[in-house]
Every structure is written in structure tokens, then in C-alpha cells.
Amino acid sequence: MRGLAFRNSLHLPLAAFLILLLCFLLYHYNGRPLQQTYTTVVPNSPSSLRRQELVQVLKKVAMSDRTIILTMVDESWASPGSVLDIFLESFKYGEDTQMFLNHLLVIAMDTKAYQHCISLHHHCIHPNTFANYFATKTQSTTSPDHSSFSWRRNNVLLEMLGLGYNTIFTEADVLWLRNPLSHFDPIHELSISCDSSDNGQTGHYFHDGGLFFLKANAIAFEFLKYWKLFKVLYPKSLDRSSLCATITQNQDVVEAYGFRVNHIKETYFGGFCQQTKNTLREAYTIHANCCDDLTSKVQDLRSVLDDWIQFRKNVSGTDKMIMRRPGKCLGWKFT
Template sequence: MRALALRKPLHLPLIAFLIVLLCFLLYHYNGSLEQADIKSVLKSPSTLQRQELVQVLKKVAMPDRTIILTMVDESWARPGSILDVFLQSFKHGDGTQRFLNHLAVIAMDPKAYEYCISLHHHCIHPNTFVHYFATKIQSTTGPDHSSFSWRRNNVLLEMLELGYNTIFTEADVLWLRSPLSHFNPIQELSISCDSSGNVQSGDYSHDGGIFFLKANGIAFEFLKYWKLVKFLFPKSPDEDSLCATIAQNQDMVAAYGFRVNHIDTTYFGGFCQQNKDMLMEASTIHANCCEDLTNKVHDLRSVLDDWIQFRKNVSGSGKMIMGRPWKCLGRKFT
């Protein structure tokens, strides 16, 4: 009852004010985000596009209406690319190959789609989200993080609207074991936050490369709020991160009743953690702290090779450690 009492005033005068303000921004805005992206907030897919999307989601959905989702552009989906290593990790993981049946890959441009369908059965054509992907954001290091997060969040809102729980995974994540046991099916969000700063002060700057979002009204309303915040503060890098948004907006998290399950980075690890023992416990490993795309692919392949060798040695000592992702982190990995 208290949460409802808090929510009511937020959804009347405040939302009315924000709608008026958004209309003003849409007319006058000249900021860093592409104009096509801004106008897309008020657009929705056509009936045909929605039907095509629903058909794919029905094929990949688990019995509880959970889907696994990732997004790639041309730079991440080509021979010898991130997408290659990503899909290979499912095939070599411990009990993860079955998840390929539940994975939908959203291609952000036609070339990415052409390559995706040569590797995977469930690829979503960019025309399905043309209202988000009309402007290319490709770079030599992969999708620009700010624009990518903006478009990803719009896609997530559509998944929630369609009633699908979503496990969103970056494509530069290795799936070594099933992550399902770490997700709380009751809470709206399960996420690992890499705190590269002060944990006690809530300095969560990086999402762990994978998170679970529950499809319910609370999650839907909170993501809509996040979208409004991004309009009001388009240049704030913190708002590109779910972890940073949650840490810095605790009052709104409480007001919406948005429950968060924080998962230890032991289980959703990454290059930033510099933990050589991750092969023993990690479900996923994210190639964060690595901007150069060539280095990222190299080190992901190297870690995947270590994982394959580790699985072969499990019947023996099982004490093999993960080699250093030295191209991404240099020789400082300890």
C-alpha cells in the first residue's frame, strides 16, 4: 500500500509535466543523440513488424516465457568476430548448448543479419526495429556504448510489453555454465555490477554484461522512467548503465517498488576483475575493460580455449587457472 501511495503522485502531475516537456524537447532538441533516435520514442513497430517479432520470440521462449537476447552490428558479426566466439562458448559450455534454442540475436544492420543467419537459427532482421536502427552506430570498436544502451533499452521495453522475461547478454560474454540459478524469478532485476570505484559509496559504473529482467508492470514502468531520465540528461554517461542508474536513483527505485537482486561478480565475472580463478565458479565472463575489437576477440578466444582445456582436466586435478587476457589488460594482469 505504501508503494502504491508513493507511485500515485508520480504518475499524475509529474508524468503530465514530463510529457509536455518531452514534446518540447522533441521539437527543439539539438543534442548529441541522433534525431531519428529521439523521435523513435513516440513510435512503435507496425503490425507486420510486431507479428514477425512475436513469431521469433514464440520459437525461442522457454516454458516460463523467458528469452535470451543479444544485439550485434556489422563490426561484431563477421567472419572471425565477436559473434563467432559468443556462439562457440554455448557449444563448449557446461550444459549451455541447449540455450542456443532460446537465444534471439538482433541484427542492427543488414550485413550483420546476413552473417547471423549463416550461424544461428534465430536472428531478428533490423527492419523489425528499423525505428531504432535507422541511423548506423558502427565503429571499429563495436557499437557506441551510449547509443547502443539507448537502443537496447527501447528493445527491452518492447519485450516487457509483449510479456517476455528477458535475459539480456552482451555478445562479448562467454557462457561457461548455466546462469539461471543466480536469477531471482520474483525480483524485477538480477544483475552483477562491477564496482571499479568505491563499493560503499555505491559507485557501480559497469553492468556485468548479462542481466535478467522480469516482465511485469513494475519493470515496465521503471524502464519508461529511465527513458525519460535519458531524455532529460542525454549527456550523462551514468544513465547508460543499469547499475549506475539504480545506485544513483534509490528513491525512485523504492517509489516504483523495483526490486534488484545483486549477483556477485564471482559468478558473472569479467576481465576488469582480473581473477585468474574464474574458471572454477563463473557462469559467464565478460570482455570488459577492453575497447579495441581485435584485442577483445583475441582474448575471448584465448579464455575460451583455456575453458575447453579446463573441462578436459576436470576429471584430473581440475586446478587449471585462466590465462591472462594480456592484449586487453597488458602485463598487469595478476
């Protein structure tokens, strides 16, 4: 008994020391930018060469504050006349958005998507760079914001943050109408717009607004690792693929990590579901949400972009111009 008591007396100070050490490390690294965190790879191996290529591209694409704009597409979203075409075109017609094409990195999830991407844009990443994530990719003719896509995106975001790059992630079915940078607070780890809906079966649900900003620091990196682990622990959870749902339904975890969230007004980063008569005057981006059919998505994105182009030309009559409803996607459901 005396021996057991002696061992217990040693364990308590050791546990206290470890807790203090952990607190010190969290305090010391709180908010600090990440440095490269990857394990060493064999020089001149395929993985090493792909990593070197990615690093070189990121250096070219990054803004002065090491921020990149990132999107991901597969073959169904990157073909002639597809979502990617309209997405890139929106930067050319937006207010102060054309410059962002120099900072936009498009990650192709398959070879056909890559071939089409390089015919349109200077900064496209071959799927081999992230071969481990895309090897089991299944083709989808609907919105890519499904579970498998979200978790491939999560892995890519972890790599970007691990390399020390702030990341603006945008879905490819988002039209960039105006420069959104003023809404991204560099103090917060995450700046995001969330919209909510009630599907009648599972109750209130929060959806990502199609675009968000992630700050590259240790807090954001660790929280994304938690998000990845959350999928494994709760594979049937409805919020496992939505960042908005995750932070909303897990406030205790968000606070424990010190993960600071800047919630952006929905009307600024809006979507088809959130359209109002002031959308063209207020929105910085418009997301083709509430639309699962790819053909309908492309047609309505084209219609909205055409309305935006006319809106900008019709300077004297902008107060009277209203964006047409996304008739193909929403149809009679639109109100």
C-alpha cells in the same frame, strides 16, 4: 472570495480521489505480468507484418515460462571470425548451456550483421523489425556498450517486456560457461551483477556485468520508461547508459517504483577486469570488459574459450589450471 473557496473545496476531494485511485491501480497491478501494450497498427502494413514476424519468432524462442535470451550485434561484431562466432561457440562448450541456443534471439542492427547471423544461428531478427531504433546507427569498432547502443537496447527491452516476455539480456562479448538460471530470482524485477571502478576523474563508477535478467511486469516496464526519460532529462549524466549506475545512484527512485533488484556476486558473472585464480571454477559467464579494441577483444575471447575447453577436458587436473590473462586487452595493466 466565496466562489474561490467553493472551488477549492471541490479540488481537495477530487485530488484525494485521484491519489487513492492511483494507489489502488499500483497495488492492483503490482508485479502482475504484462499483456501486450502496443498501439494498434494498420493491418498488412509493413510495421504490422514486422510485428507479426517478431511475435511468431518470440513464440518459438521462448522458454516455458516466457523467458527469452537476447543479444544485439552490428556488422563489426558479426562477421567471419568475429565476436558473434565465439559467443555462439561458447554455448556449445559450456556446462548445460547448449540448450539455450534454442532460446537465444540475436537482433542484427544492420543487413550485413543479419546475413552473417543467419549463416550461424536459427533465430536472427532483421534490422527492419526495429528500423526506427537502428536508422541512425553509427558503426563502431569498439565495445558496443556505449551510449547510443545502450539506448537502442533499452527500446528493444521495452518492446520485449511490453509483449510479456521475461528477458535475459547478454552482451555478445560474454562467454557462457555454465547455466546461470539459478542466479535469477523470479521474485525480483532485475537480477544483475555490477562491477565498480574509479577512473580518477569522475570518481566511483558502476558498470553492468554484461548480462542481466528482467522480469516482464508493470513495475519493470515503468522503470525502464523512467530510465529512458532519465537520458532526456540528464543527457550528460555518467549513469545514463548503465543500468547498474542508474539503480545505484537513484535508490530513491528505485524504491518509489518498487523495483526489486537481486544483486549477483561479481565472481559468478565476471569479466576480464575481475579475473582471479578461481575464475574457471566459479564463473558462470565471463565478460570481455576493459577492452575497447575489437581485434584484441576477439583474440582474448578466443584464448579464454580455449582455456575453458581444456579445463573441461582436464577433469583430474582442474584444480591446477588457471585462466590465462587477457594479454591483448589488458596487457601490462593486468594485475
